[in-house]
């Protein structure tokens with residue numbers, strides 16, 4: 001499978017512009033962070049590939065190792081340290097499985113650190129494809145639960161309800177269980193809920209890729225508004241053009257470790273070179 005890296009500037013991405021803000025005090029400090037997933041229902045044994053295996057055979061055998069009753073460990077983040085200040089926009093780059101989403105979830109306090117520490121000043125909010133909405137519940141219930149999870153009061157959720165539904169453009173579907181929504185409708189509601197508040201630390205995980213073209217444009221405008229108010233931004237994206245346009249700094253994760261951390265253009269150039277070589281080898 002090829003990596004989802006785009007090398008081209010997409011004209012849509014030019015909606016984003018760098019926002020020059022004052023760089024202030026530290027807002028996030030990560031020290032020697034380790035995050036490990038414990039996967040139940042796996043024997044944890046590595047399956048060695050055998051000569052003559054087809055891709056499908058390998059895949060089926062890999063699936064078989066999960067049928068046991070053991071607990072396997074996946075070390076997703078392995079000793080990451082960095083400091084980010086108020087006013088910085090940081091792009092997180094890295095290939096599939098390098099630990100980007102895991103790191104954001106740990107920063108948002110959704111996953112515990114196995115070792116090391118995370119200090120955040122202000123309440124972080126993760127805006128992304130992982131926001132947990134419940135499929136069996138109506139959009140209305142999800143708006144309430146999501147709003148409360150973002151720190152709103154019941155009254156504040158009621159106040160913002162109409163705006164959220166209008167932004168998501170789901171109309172009366174809001175009163176139906178979310179399992180009746182198309183994936184685009186669900187993504188739009190998730191986006192509308194997560195952007196109902198302006199967090200101090202905004203984390204975006206591939207959220208821009210959801211919805212159709214018109215909604216993408218609308219969501220980019222909304223993200224720009226939030227970016228202007230939020231203190232610190234983390235953006236995970238496979239679009240280097242988006243990261244370059246939105247961020248001043250980038251951190252490149254590779255197999256759960258920081259491979260490079262610096263000005264966005266330097267890191268993006270190095271990552272692009274690395275991805276090109278990887279694509280050639282595949």
Ligand SMILES: Nc1ncnc2c1ncn2[C@@H]1O[C@H](COP(=O)(O)OP(=O)(O)OP(=O)(O)O)[C@@H](O)[C@H]1O
Pocket residue numbers: 037038039074075076094095096097098099100101102103
């Ligand atoms: N819920 C989970 N349980 C077990 N292992 C997981 C879980 N989520 C992620 N992992 C593993 O942790 C590692 C890092 O995954 P993560 O989702 O953070 O990568 P990523 O950089 O966000 O990748 P992508 O670009 O595909 O979104 C991978 O090896 C992945 O298989």
Ligand SMILES: [Mg+2]
Pocket residue numbers: 100101102
């Ligand atoms: Mg991810």
